[in-house]
Amino acid sequence: MPGHRLDPIDRKILAELQADGRMTNVELAKRVGISAPPCLRRVRTLEDAGYIRGYHADVDSRELGFEVQVFAMVGLVSQAEADLSAFEDRCRDWPLVRECHMLNGEVDFILKCVAPDLSTFQTFLTEDLTSAPNVASVKTSLVIRGAKDTPGVPFEVLEERLSRDA
Numbered sequence: 001m002p003g004h005r006l007d008p009i010d011r012k013i014l015a016e017l018q019a020d021g022r023m024t025n026v027e028l029a030k031r032v033g034i035s036a037p038p039c040l041r042r043v044r045t046l047e048d049a050g051y052i053r054g055y056h057a058d059v060d061s062r063e064l065g066f067e068v069q070v071f072a073m074v075g076l077v078s079q080a081e082a083d084l085s086a087f088e089d090r091c092r093d094w095p096l097v098r099e100c101h102m103l104n105g106e107v108d109f110i111l112k113c114v115a116p117d118l119s120t121f122q123t124f125l126t127e128d129l130t131s132a133p134n135v136a137s138v139k140t141s142l143v144i145r146g147a148k149d150t151p152g153v154p155f156e157v158l159e160e161r162l163s164r165d166a
Contacts, residue, residue, distance in 0.1 A: 006051075008159075009034060013042055014051060015155040021055040058151070066114040068121050069143035072129065073107040077136045084108070090132055096124050107139070 006014075012032040016023065023031075029039035046052050061069070076083060084102065091100040091111065099112035111129075115121035130138050 010042060010046060010051075011155055011159065013039070013046065017043070017052065017055075018152040018155070061114050065116050068115040068118055069146075070113045070115070070121055071141045071143065072111040072113055072125075073139045073141075074109040074111060074129070074135060075106075075137040076108045076134045078134055079108060083134050087132070087134060094124070094128060096121065 009032055013028065016028055016031050025040050025043070026036050028043070029036040032039065034042075043052070074087075076087060087109065088100060088102070091097045091109075096113045096115050097111050098114055101110050102108060103110055113121065113124070115124065125138065125140065129135065
């Protein structure tokens with residue numbers, strides 16, 4: 001982020017909020033070792049700078065009836081920037097697509113999709129995804145179970161590297 005360098009307290013704030021975005025500012029300040037007013041100012045600065053993009057509940061998709069999770073590997077006919085951007089825009093409009101990442105290598109995009117059942121996903125696959133403009137191929141893999149789903153970044157790795165480089 002231009003103009004704002006993270007110091008150890010900023011990194012602690014981010015690590016704590018990443019682990020629990022619902023804690024009060026007073027609790028956060030206590031955990032990072034500063035008083036509440038400067039802590040709140042730091043959080044606002046981190047939000048304004050784009051380090052904190054939002055606060056979300058970690059919902060259990062299966063408990064909510066979304067039994068099907070699928071990764072879809074998508075190959076496009078053209079990789080011209082306008083075509084890549086058009087596909088990304090289309091993905092943003094599809095509710096079943098929860099994540100979309102452009103890759104290098106054999107496929108152009110990987111999509112993480114959720115659906116209440118296979119029939120709903122199959123309808124999306126045939127009516128929306130495979131028939132979308134510029135889509136050449138789609139390969140799907142159904143998630144059997146998840147072993148790890150940790151959002152954010154591993155701050156402990158960053159801190160280890162910074163202390164090693166100091």
